[in-house]
Amino acid sequence: MPVSYSSTEIPALTDAAAPSETGLLPVMEQFYTIQGEGYNTGRAAYFIRLGGCDVGCHWCDVKESWDADAHPRQSVEQLVEAVLAHPGREVVITGGEPLMHDLGPLTAALRAAGCRTWLETSGAHPLSGTWDWVCLSPKKFKAPLPEVMAAAHELKVVVFNSHDFAWAESHAALVPAHTRLYLQPEWSRAARMTPELVEYVKRHPRWQVSLQTHKYLDIP
Numbered sequence: 001m002p003v004s005y006s007s008t009e010i011p012a013l014t015d016a017a018a019p020s021e022t023g024l025l026p027v028m029e030q031f032y033t034i035q036g037e038g039y040n041t042g043r044a045a046y047f048i049r050l051g052g053c054d055v056g057c058h059w060c061d062v063k064e065s066w067d068a069d070a071h072p073r074q075s076v077e078q079l080v081e082a083v084l085a086h087p088g089r090e091v092v093i094t095g096g097e098p099l100m101h102d103l104g105p106l107t108a109a110l111r112a113a114g115c116r117t118w119l120e121t122s123g124a125h126p127l128s129g130t131w132d133w134v135c136l137s138p139k140k141f142k143a144p145l146p147e148v149m150a151a152a153h154e155l156k157v158v159v160f161n162s163h164d165f166a167w168a169e170s171h172a173a174l175v176p177a178h179t180r181l182y183l184q185p186e187w188s189r190a191a192r193m194t195p196e197l198v199e200y201v202k203r204h205p206r207w208q209v210s211l212q213t214h215k216y217l218d219i220p
């Protein structure tokens with residue numbers, strides 16, 4: 001069952017959510033590729049990367065996305081038309097932090113057009129939209145909200161150092177029992193941390209390894 005949240009269920013939209021009230025969303029980039037990470041790794045998907053993020057991860061691999069105003073705005077209709085020009089019907093909404101925007105209208109239009117909606121989020125902002133798959137990647141820099149943790153199909157923790165395994169466990173205790181658990185090496189530390197991560201998963205087999213396979217494949 002997809003999870004659905006409408007903007008009307010959200011008590012108070014933050015200022016950051018205001019731009020989508022115009023019906024337009026800031027889009028940094030959009031591309032058809034292979035989902036590189038987590039549960040859906042290897043599946044073709046159309047990516048929509050929305051501008052705007054206030055979480056501030058020092059190792060973020062897409063810092064150009066942080067300033068929403070740096071990116072041109074598009075309508076939901078424009079975005080759906082772009083998706084439908086490709087054969088895939090799986091659509092990843094990422095960013096930036098996509099939940100800084102009201103994603104109800106975009107996900108409703110995508111699903112009406114026959115697409116599946118997949119979310120990549122830190123969970124730091126209220127959940128909006130209707131989702132077939134929610135990938136929650138919580139961050140130390142701005143805590144995930146309980147409502148997003150409750151909706152996570154997948155918990156994907158980025159491992160920067162050895163302390164992150166205990167931090168990952170503390171978040172695994174807060175998501176539903178059916179949520180898939182992934183540990184993903186932080187890219188700049190992958191050579192150093194991946195062997196430790198592999199040993200951790202062997203000792204704690206409810207976790208799985210997630211690699212940023214698109215970076216090894218040299219695709220977007």
Ligand SMILES: C[S@@+](CC[C@H](N)C(=O)[O-])C[C@H]1O[C@@H](n2cnc3c(N)ncnc32)[C@H](O)[C@@H]1O
Binds near residue numbers: 095136156185186212
């Ligand atoms: C760029 S973020 C955008 C979505 C959302 N802001 C988030 O953090 O989940 C997409 C995914 O890339 C992961 N990520 C970002 N920088 C990374 C890095 N340097 N190494 C590994 N994963 C990274 C994030 O944790 C997240 O799962």
Ligand SMILES: Nc1nc2[nH]cc(C(=O)O)c2c(=O)[nH]1
Binds near residue numbers: 033035036037120220
């Ligand atoms: N191929 C590919 N897979 C991804 N999975 C999550 C990504 C993201 O930046 O949200 C990402 C990305 O940027 N590229």
Ligand code: SF4
Binds near residue numbers: 122
């Ligand atoms: S929450 Fe996501 S987009 Fe924002 S800084 Fe962290 S990794 Fe980058």
Ligand SMILES: [Mg+2]
Binds near residue numbers: 061062
């Ligand atoms: Mg990425």
